[in-house]
Amino acid sequence: MLKRIFGYYNYLPVYLILIFLFNLFFLQLPLLSVFGYEFSATNSILIVLLSGWYFIPLIKKIKTDSKQLKTYAQNFYAAATSLLLVPLLVSLTHSLLTYTCSIKDGLLFYLVITVPSVMIGFAFAVISVSISNRLNRIILILIFLIVLSIPLFEFYFNPQIYFFNPIFGFYPGTIYDEGLSVTTKLAVYRLLNLAYFAMVSYALFKLLAKGMKLKFIALTASFAVAASFIYLSPDFGYSTTFRRLDSELSETAVTEHFIIHYPPELDTKLVKAIAVYHEFDYSELKRFFGYDYPGKINSYLFRSNQQKKNLFGTANADVAKPWMNCDFITYTDYNSTLKHEIAHCYSSVFGSGLFKVAAGLNPYLIEGIAVAADPVYDGNSIDYMASLAFNNGYKLDLNSFYNSLSFYTQASSYSYIYAGSFASFLIKSFGISKFKNFYKSGNFYTSYGTSLKEMLKRYYSTLADSAISEKKDEATYYFGRSSIFYKKCPRFVEDRIRKAWYYFGIKDYDEAERLFREALNASNNYAAIIGYASCLQKTDSLKEAVNFLSENINQFENSAYFYSLELKLGDLYSLDGNFADADSIYGNLILQDPSRTYFYLASLRRDLMTPDSLLAHYLEGNDFDKFFILKEFNSANYNFYSIPVMIDLADSFNENYDLFISTFRKKIDVTDFASSYAMYRLSNYMLAHLDFYNARKMAALALRFKGDDNFESMLKENYYKTNWFYLHRDILNKIRWK
Numbered sequence: 107m108l109k110r111i112f113g114y115y116n117y118l119p120v121y122l123i124l125i126f127l128f129n130l131f132f133l134q135l136p137l138l139s140v141f142g143y144e145f146s147a148t149n150s151i152l153i154v155l156l157s158g159w160y161f162i163p164l165i166k167k168i169k170t171d172s173k174q175l176k177t178y179a180q181n182f183y184a185a186a187t188s189l190l191l192v193p194l195l196v197s198l199t200h201s202l203l204t205y206t207c208s209i210k211d212g213l214l215f216y217l218v219i220t221v222p223s224v225m226i227g228f229a230f231a232v233i234s235v236s237i238s239n240r241l242n243r244i245i246l247i248l249i250f251l252i253v254l255s256i257p258l259f260e261f262y263f264n265p266q267i268y269f270f271n272p273i274f275g276f277y278p279g280t281i282y283d284e285g286l287s288v289t290t291k292l293a294v295y296r297l298l299n300l301a302y303f304a305m306v307s308y309a310l311f312k313l314l315a316k317g318m319k320l321k322f323i324a325l326t327a328s329f330a331v332a333a334s335f336i337y338l339s340p341d342f343g344y345s346t347t348f349r350r351l352d353s354e355l356s357e358t359a360v361t362e363h364f365i366i367h368y369p370p371e372l373d374t375k376l377v378k379a380i381a382v383y384h385e386f387d388y389s390e391l392k393r394f395f396g397y398d399y400p401g402k403i404n405s406y407l408f409r410s411n412q413q414k415k416n417l418f419g420t421a422n423a424d425v426a427k428p429w430m431n432c433d434f435i436t437y438t439d440y441n442s443t444l445k446h447e448i449a450h451c452y453s454s455v456f457g458s459g460l461f462k463v464a465a466g467l468n469p470y471l472i473e474g475i476a477v478a479a480d481p482v483y484d485g486n487s488i489d490y491m492a493s494l495a496f497n498n499g500y501k502l503d504l505n506s507f508y509n510s511l512s513f514y515t516q517a518s519s520y521s522y523i524y525a526g527s528f529a530s531f532l533i534k535s536f537g538i539s540k541f542k543n544f545y546k547s548g549n550f551y552t553s554y555g556t557s558l559k560e561m562l563k564r565y566y567s568t569l570a571d572s573a574i575s576e577k578k579d580e581a582t583y584y585f586g587r588s589s590i591f592y593k594k595c596p597r598f599v600e601d602r603i604r605k606a607w608y609y610f611g612i613k614d615y616d617e618a619e620r621l622f623r624e625a626l627n628a629s630n631n632y633a634a635i636i637g638y639a640s641c642l643q644k645t646d647s648l649k650e651a652v653n654f655l656s657e658n659i660n661q662f663e664n665s666a667y668f669y670s671l672e673l674k675l676g677d678l679y680s681l682d683g684n685f686a687d688a689d690s691i692y693g694n695l696i697l698q699d700p701s702r703t704y705f706y707l708a709s710l711r712r713d714l715m716t717p718d719s720l721l722a723h724y725l726e727g728n729d730f731d732k733f734f735i736l737k738e739f740n741s742a743n744y745n746f747y748s749i750p751v752m753i754d755l756a757d758s759f760n761e762n763y764d765l766f767i768s769t770f771r772k773k774i775d776v777t778d779f780a781s782s783y784a785m786y787r788l789s790n791y792m793l794a795h796l797d798f799y800n801a802r803k804m805a806a807l808a809l810r811f812k813g814d815d816n817f818e819s820m821l822k823e824n825y826y827k828t829n830w831f832y833l834h835r836d837i838l839n840k841i842r843w844k
Contacts, residue, residue, distance in 0.1 A: 118185055121160050122192050128152055129196040136515075141197040141212035142597050143286050146219040147274045149193045151254070153220065154273050157189055157227030158234070158246050165235045166242070168314065186224040193220070207595030207628045214288040219275035222300045226272050229303035232310045233328075236321045256336075262460065265406070265427070265434065266346040268419030270339070272299045279419030281514065284593075285600035291343060302331065346417050354417055355406055358844035361837065363388045363399065368407040372437060373760075379794045380407065380440045382837050386830055387445040387480075391452050394479045396538060403451050404430070405444075407437040428454030429462045441790065449479035456542040465548030469513040470504075470525045475545060477526020478533055482820075483519070484584075485702065489568075490816040491584065492527030495520065496569040498581030504528055504562050507550075517587040531565045579669070583700035586666040594629040603633050610637065615644045630658070632667035636674050643678060652678045669700045673707060680711070680721050689715065702783060703750075709780065710747040714739070729755050740769055749784035753791045763795045774807060782811035786821060789828055798835050802828040 129149070132138040138145055164181055194216060201209070230249050234242040250273070257269035257277065269277045276292050306328045313321050340350040355367040359377055364384045368377055384405060392398060408414035414436050415421035424435035426447040431454070433447035453475050454462035464471035481488040495501070502524040506512040513521045533541050536554065544553035551557060593599075606621035619641035625634035635658050642651035655675045662668045676691035688711075695708035714721035724735050733755040736748045756766050776782050785808035792801035805825040812818060 118160070118181075118188060121156050121185070122188055125149075125152060125156060125189060125192050126196065129193045133196070133200050137596075139200070140207055140595060140597070141201045141209070141216075142207060142595075143215050143219070143278075144597075145193075145197055145212070146215040147276070149216075150220045150223040151274050153189050153193075153223040154227040154230065155250055157185065157224050158230040158250065159243065160185055160189075161228050161231035162235060162242050162246065165231055165311075165314070166239065168311075182228070186228075189224060190221060205594070207598040208624075211287060211598055211601075218288050218293050218296050222275075222296050222303075223273075225300055225307070226303050229307045232307045232314075233325065236310045236314065236325060260345055262429070264345060264347050265351050265430070265432065266417075266419050267425060268346075270295050270344045272303070279415070280423045280425070281589075282423040282518065283415065283421050284596045285604045286597045287601045295344060298335075302335075343416070346419075351406065351417060354413070355408070360402075360842040360844065361385055362840065363402055364405050365402050366405045366407065368437065369409045369413070371409055372407070375796060376437075376794065378838055378841060379796055380437065381841050382796075382831060382834070383440050383444060384448070385834070385837050386827060387448050389830065390445065391449055391479055394449075394538075395452055395455075397455070399452055400455065401431060403448060404432045405448075406432065406434045407440075408435070409437060411436050426450035428457060429460065441794075445480040446476045449476040452479070453545065456546055458546045464545050466508070467510065468508065468548060469510050469521075470507050471529070471545050471548070473513075473522050474525035474529030475541070477522055478529040481526060481530055482823075483523060485820050487816055487819050488523060488526045488530060490574075491523045493569045493571050493574050494577060494581050495523060495585050496566065497571055497575040498578055498585075500581060500585040504565075505559060507558060508548075515589055517585065517589050519587065520585055527569075528562075528565055531568060532561075535564075577699075579698035579700045582664060583666050583669055583704075586664060599625045599629045599631050599634065602628075603631065603637060606634075606637055610640065610644075613644075615641045619645070630661060632662055632665075632671055636670060639674060639678065643681065648678065648682050652682055652684075669695065669698065669704050673704065676708070676711065677725050680715075681725055683722075685715055685721075688721075706747040706750055706780065706783065710745070710751060713745055713747060729758055733759075733761070737769055744770075744772065744774065744781075744784075746778075746780035746784040750787045753787050756791075763797070767792075767797075767800075776807050776810040778811060779813055779817070782808045782813065782817075782821065786824055789824060793828060793831055796838070798828065798832040802832045805829075 132145065132148065138148055161182070197212070198209070201207075201212070206212075230246055231242075233249060234245040237245050253271070254273050257271055260266060260269055268279045270292075271277070275296060278286055309324050309328070310321065313324055336345075339345040340347045352367065355369050357368050357370050357372070357377075359366040359368070359381050361381050361384060364381070366377070366381055366384065368380075388399070406418075408417065411421040414434065418425070418434050424433070424439050424443040424447050426433040428450050431451055433444070433451060435444055435447060450463075450472070453472075457463045458465050459467075461467070464475075477483075477488055483491050486494075500520065502516065502520060504524060513525070529541065532544070532554070540553050544550060547553060550561070554561060602621045602625040606618045606625065609615075609618040609621065619638060622634045622638040622641060625631055626638060635655065639651045639655045642648070642654060652675070655671065655678060659668070659671045659675060662671055672691055672695055676688045676695070679685070679688035679691065692708040692712045695704055696712075699705050711721055714724055720735065720739070724732055727735060733752060736745075736752050736755070739745055739748060740752075752766075752769075755761075770788070774781070774785065776785055785804045789801045789804035789808065792798075792804060802825070805821070805828040809818075809821050809825055813821075
């Protein structure tokens with residue numbers, strides 16, 4: 107009886123039990139437990155392989171007994187339906203019994219990504235049997251592995267980090283871009299997959315009993331069509347070669363050590379400043395690593411995060427490919443992440459393997475050396491940040507150094523900071539040479555003559571600082587976040603929030619409100635709460651917005667998102683005329699001091715609480731209104747809290763540099779944090795506009811205030827940078843344009 111049950115339809119129950127067990131296991135894993143993209147892509151991989159394995163004996167029987175074609179067709183439909191239904195029922199049942207993000211989105215992913223997998227598996231089986239009657243299952247596995255490995259070749263030889271592939275449909279890039287939904291491009295791609303593999307199956311199926319010559323012609327034609335699609339895929343947007351990238355980033359600036367590729371719409375003056383930043387970062391890295399980099403590094407600058415996502419595969423992350431001598435960044439990040447990415451290229455000189463990175467592809471080492479080479483995080487030294495985390499309960503057990511997964515399951519700031527701080531500790535204590543050996547070999551004891559555990563004790567002792575333990579809110583702001591693996595419905599929520607802000611931007615507040623509400627129904631996301639409150643504000647429901655935010659803010663206490671919600675609530679109170687409560691919230695933010703940005707934003711709002719309600723006009727105005735309100739506010743006396751905001755606004759709409767600088771003709775006295783930080787920001791603004799003399803002057807002025815060691819270190823580094831720019835200003839005349 108068991109044999110009859112399990113032997114039903116060519117042992118189909120065995121395959122169904124296998125796929126059922128796999129899907130029960132998936133329910134225990136982050137992201138895969140959600141009825142969405144990861145679930146669908148993983149099941150597509152599984153079903154392609156299992157269905158191909160299942161169909162081989164059926165196809166072989168048809169080859170020898172075509173009279174039973176109707177019976178075999180029933181087997182096919184029963185298998186295809188069952189293999190697709192089992193994962194669907196498991197995930198839907200789990201969703202209904204626990205929680206669901208979006209049944210509609212899940213079904214779309216499943217329909218577009220997973221459903222074609224049965225036809226692809228069937229095609230692989232037909233191809234395998236057509237090639238060999240005896241070795242067909244070995245051939246099936248080879249075909250599966252070859253097609254599955256195509257992204258590895260694309261990743262290695264192409265600039266992209268996103269991939270379209272018949273077996274899993276689509277891989278979006280890094281984990282830092284959470285929003286994901288079924289796009290027209292993906293749907294068309296899967297329809298092309300379905301059409302191609304259906305035609306291949308039909309053609310070869312008809313020729314099963316024919317001679318090898320005809321099958322060889324059909325197979326050759328099939329491979330030729332596939333190769334043609336791969337070759338033409340950049341033209342359809344399904345891959346990105348350097349040819350496609352160079353056609354979009356068509357302008358080139360060449361310096362002594364870099365070839366900078368950028369889109370034609372970027373201002374030449376800005377590109378000159380970015381070019382000098384490249385050479386400054388190079389000089390710093392040369393000093394850190396102790397050698398010149400062999401050859402020139404190709405630096406690709408994208409005009410926006412969206413262009414970078416479309417061409418490269420990530421919107422929110424800047425990336426380097428060390429084995430290609432290339433870095434890829436959004437142009438606005440030239441003063442924040444550029445040095446880090448160049449450091450990845452620099453470390454390729456002593457890297458190992460095909461990718462010229464750390465042994466075992468260890469992310470703690472790969473990112474650790476880059477962070478140590480660029481030891482600044484949001485204007486703070488990396489050692490300060492690690493100490494801030496350590497002394498406020500955000501401790502990372504670096505004994506898991508060799509567990510790559512532990513790096514990614516933490517919030518990115520957490521992992522990067524500890525990895526960089528530990529690498530910096532090793533380099534400062536024992537020199538760069540030993541770290542290079544560790545990086546290349548992956549063997550800690552051989553490189554340092556002691557165990558990792560013993561070294562970590564020494565490292566942790568350097569982080570202990572009781573004074574820093576008082577900065578609880580700053581630690582919460584930087585480290586009180588979750589990685590994508592621990593968020594509820596991250597793909598769905600982020601997708602809805604992104605779309606909602608788009609509609610908010612075009613003033614379709616009803617649609618934006620609906621999408622924010624969808625996101626909130628799935629997860630209490632702080633950005634959705636702010637967005638929903640902003641929609642209520644724009645639709646003349648100010649009191650309702652205040653009540654909504656007041657009711658929801660406390661659930662985010664002790665998280666990084668609390669401070670954004672506080673600022674928004676203070677703004678809503680101000681617009682509603684409740685200045686007492688607004689002032690209380692702004693004052694609380696100032697006392698909390700989670701970051702320099704929140705400190706000056708809250709301080710500025712308090713200063714704008716003038717008798718003529720200047721704050722309300724400021725909050726209601728667009729960027730131009732805000733800028734001119736602040737410019738007038740500085741006409742009699744400087745308000746130093748407003749200067750960083752004015753700089754950001756001036757950058758956003760390309761204010762004329764000379765007109766902007768004319769605001770600062772009065773004498774400037776630096777006596778406190780606000781004035782010092784304002785001059786620091788102003789010096790960086792001047793650098794970006796090639797005013798090296800005044801940039802150095804402002805940097806020196808900022809140093810007149812002596813803050814804590816961390817702040818003073820930032821100011822000293824800034825003065826060193828502005829002085830370097832001034833002394834090496836002749837670089838501007840050496841840039842070659844292509």
